[in-house]
Amino acid sequence: MPKRPVEDATGAVVWVCCTGSIFWFGLEKIRETAGKSIRPSILSLHFTSNMIINTICVCGAGTMGSGIAQVSATAGFNTILYELNQAVLEKAKMSIEKNLQTLAEKNKITLEEKEKIFQRVHFTTDIKECIAEVIIEAVIENPETKIDLLNQLAAINSNKVIFATNTSSLSVTEIGNKILNPQQAIGMHFFNPAPLMKLVEIVKAEKTSDLVVQDVTGLARQLGKIPVICKDSPGFIVNRVARPYYIESLRLIEEAETNFETIDALLESAGFKMGPFKLMDLIGNDINYSVSCSIYEQLNNPERLRPSFIQKEKVENKELGKKTGKGYYQY
Numbered sequence: 001m002p003k004r005p006v007e008d009a010t011g012a013v014v015w016v017c018c019t020g021s022i023f024w025f026g027l028e029k030i031r032e033t034a035g036k037s038i039r040p041s042i043l044s045l046h047f048t049s050n051m052i053i054n055t056i057c058v059c060g061a062g063t064m065g066s067g068i069a070q071v072s073a074t075a076g077f078n079t080i081l082y083e084l085n086q087a088v089l090e091k092a093k094m095s096i097e098k099n100l101q102t103l104a105e106k107n108k109i110t111l112e113e114k115e116k117i118f119q120r121v122h123f124t125t126d127i128k129e130c131i132a133e134v135i136i137e138a139v140i141e142n143p144e145t146k147i148d149l150l151n152q153l154a155a156i157n158s159n160k161v162i163f164a165t166n167t168s169s170l171s172v173t174e175i176g177n178k179i180l181n182p183q184q185a186i187g188m189h190f191f192n193p194a195p196l197m198k199l200v201e202i203v204k205a206e207k208t209s210d211l212v213v214q215d216v217t218g219l220a221r222q223l224g225k226i227p228v229i230c231k232d233s234p235g236f237i238v239n240r241v242a243r244p245y246y247i248e249s250l251r252l253i254e255e256a257e258t259n260f261e262t263i264d265a266l267l268e269s270a271g272f273k274m275g276p277f278k279l280m281d282l283i284g285n286d287i288n289y290s291v292s293c294s295i296y297e298q299l300n301n302p303e304r305l306r307p308s309f310i311q312k313e314k315v316e317n318k319e320l321g322k323k324t325g326k327g328y329y330q331y
């Protein structure tokens with residue numbers, strides 16, 4: 001597997017570190033001398049992982065894919081962002097540039113770092129260019145689409161490639177069992193917005209190898225995230241716990257008890273960062289509806305989690321939230 005490219009002499013030392021020939025004490029010394037010229041996450045890179053990761057390919061450049069690609073490039077990885085829809089890809093490119101520019105203006109990164117990070121992302125609509133050590137798929141929440149894509153990628157990549165799915169609710173085991181090399185498939189569930197949210201749920205499927213779990217847990221740390229290992233159960237942890245937040249709020253609207261603005265205002269005043277309707281608009285009403293349906297079906301249709309016809313209407317009317325300019329609110 002190719003070595004991670006090093007950008008300067010300090011990077012070369014990091015590479016030596018990753019072979020394991022320098023002890024932690026040495027690493028700390030390098031950190032001291034390297035000062036701020038290299039990110040701690042890059043320095044700790046090869047101590048948390050069994051494999052050398054040079055390139056990460058993110059598939060789907062929508063709400064999540066775009067953010068995950070930014071995270072990956074910021075952590076120093078060569079990043080491929082693959083998307084079917086050219087217009088979505090262009091939008092992702094502009095969004096990543098804008099986010100990095102904002103960070104530079106806030107002095108969180110230098111302009112030079114901004115340029116370097118941006119240059120690390122290769123934007124493409126050509127699947128043949130999706131060659132990487134780790135593939136993180138963030139396409140629509142549909143098992144057939146994900147399985148089909150991963151199998152296309154398996155055909156052109158090495159059999160060591162890790163397939164991480166960002167699914168919010170689908171069974172990682174079912175996805176993994178239908179692709180080549182199921183031991184390489186794992187859930188890597190980022191949260192929205194990916195550059196800001198620290199948590200990543202790592203979902204071990206039935207056949208995921210322990211080595212892949214270790215690698216992906218290490219990778220999540222290298223990306224500056226906090227990995228939490230979860231069972232492959234419907235909605236994992238966060239989406240299972242969060243489901244009633246949306247469904248019960250929608251019930252109040254169905255029953256005409258109040259309106260969505262009031263629910264959001266009340267819950268925000270009670271301390272929630274975002275009311276459920278604002279949050280659904282941020283997530284995307286199509287994705288949130290798919291996740292609601294998937295969790296409901298996998299749990300054998302409990303009445304308390306029955307998806308709302310309002311969600312269905314939003315999807316049919318293409319009122320998907322922020323990404324289409326209109327959801328419950330206008331953007």
Ligand SMILES: NC(=O)c1ccc[n+]([C@@H]2O[C@H](COP(=O)([O-])OP(=O)(O)OC[C@H]3O[C@@H](n4cnc5c(N)ncnc54)[C@H](O)[C@@H]3O)[C@@H](O)[C@H]2O)c1
Nearest residue numbers: 060062063064065083084088138139140141167168192283
């Ligand atoms: N939106 C959220 O808050 C959120 C949070 C965590 C996880 N997720 C999960 O992440 C995944 C993506 O969600 P999203 O909100 O980014 O969706 P999105 O609709 O914003 O983006 C999905 C993108 O995938 C593209 N796509 C579809 N099929 C493709 C293919 N075969 N190859 C390449 N691109 C393809 C679409 O054109 C679209 O741009 C879903 O599995 C979702 O459950 C979403």
